[in-house]
Amino acid sequence: MNPETMLKQTLREWADEARVPHDLADRALRRRGRRGTRMAVLTAGATAAVTVAALLTVPGVVRDDPARRDEAATATATVDPVISPAPAEPAATDVRTDTENSPPVDFIAAGRIAVSAYYVWRQEDLPDGRRRTVFTWHLYDPRTETYQRTGWSWLDVSPGLRYAAVLDGDLPTRRLGIVDVATREVLRWIDLDQPVAQVSWSPDGTRLLTTAYDTDPTIVIPRKQEGSFTVPENNRLGFHVIDVTAGRVSFHAVPDHWPGGGQRPFLWTQDGSLILDSYGGAGGTTPTYYDLDGRERPKPPELREPGRTWQQAGLSPDGTMYADGGRPPGPETTVRDVRTGEVKGVQRMLQLLAWADNENLIALGCAGECTNEFNNGLVLVSIDGKRTVRLSADRRNSQRPGSWHPVLTRR
């Protein structure tokens, strides 16, 4: 038998070993059907947004009275539901890169994670001599698979990449919108009782979390020396939890003991069951947890405390590993076993940002020989650090105005 015939015969015989599942059509239609259902709900929501004046002000708790600075309180109101939950599985898992353009032009994604948006920041002088930071947001457009500039002052994209929560106007603002990413249409405006400067989607895509301030938390007072500034005090008022599927909006006032100013966002815990305030406690330095009804909760024993070396990527999708820092001077990151703390792999990366799957992470990697840690780019890296794929072009000095900063979202 000649080699070519043998190769062909081997392939045919090997292929014969494949078993054919009986329910392939059902499986495929179920996946497609889930998408179809979401679309139907979305369409209904969009119609409602057109026919109903859906502006809503949450009655309630105003926290600008310093005498009430230590009080916690909650106010609740309802709006019509806007969206349906995100799918449990990503719609696609392929690797998409743009290593030509910085900031990126073409869609970047790997595994379960995508760069859903990015912002470019600059500083703007105010008439009173102070200076604020202005963010220009670029949002993924699935029609062109590119990023397109938006006019929103802040945004976050929902898991599944279907909706964006946007803030409109100067920060902090009371005007929050839900935007259909595919059409750029605002499905619903929600007028908030408290001005907010940040908003983020819950990990399951059913809720929004805001952080409310009395003034723009990005404002600084420049000193004479160029590049030097003072951060003025501000009041962080509390947070909203907006259940966008049930249509419930609650504001929870939170005592603010932080002696300074700046941005101090409330954050979702990785499973979305609690809200973390990294600036809690009497001195504003104790991590404090709240449930979604605004009640303070003790730290769950199984929850890993975000620590000095904790990496943004957090727990792996299967919950067995977590992303940690590495040995100084670096650049080095590690992946550890949740149960034993054993190092499962070491990577020559600056930061681990997200898990692409259970075997690979999206990281911030050095540009070139790593002479400057602020010159960097997005990299896909395996747990053992041996395999890397460059996802984005390098940024030069991510600390300077004009640099771009990615938002990573589950696809």
Next chain:
Amino acid sequence: MDAAEERRFREFVSARSPALMRLGYLLTGGDQHAAEDLLQTVLAKAAARWSHIDDPEAYIRQAMYRQQVSWWRLAWRRRETVVAAAPEVEGADESHRSDVKLVLRAALARLTPRQRAMIVLRYFEDLPEAEVARVMSCSVGTVRSTTNRSLAKLRAIAPELADLHVPTADPLEEAPA
């Protein structure tokens, strides 16, 4: 998708899934679960735009090749089947031939998915280089160089394939008009 289209989709899957699973099985290096994943993913995509697809078989085959290669780019998932050490090869009888085929499977499983896809297109689907290039969205030169590298890798593992060379040009391209 209306009821008639769904019926047509189900009929297609029922009729063609044996052939498509065979293809998926080879593309994933003999991994049943990965092959099911691959075919299911591509079928879901096809179902979502069923009414716009003129030639479902061609569409799905092409999508499977491309999906498998793009997964691999992520990936290195290393889902390739674990194979035992290559059996020793002796004699020129039937058992020898069978052993050689086992060695060959092991070698195929160790190719990268892109390399394996090229081999499957050339030697399982019997497609000419120009058609392979179209399916894989690359040049004929890339098809040729990738296939050459793949065969070199196979020969390194299975010396019985020493005489197996990729043609320097596609016979169809050289055929007189």
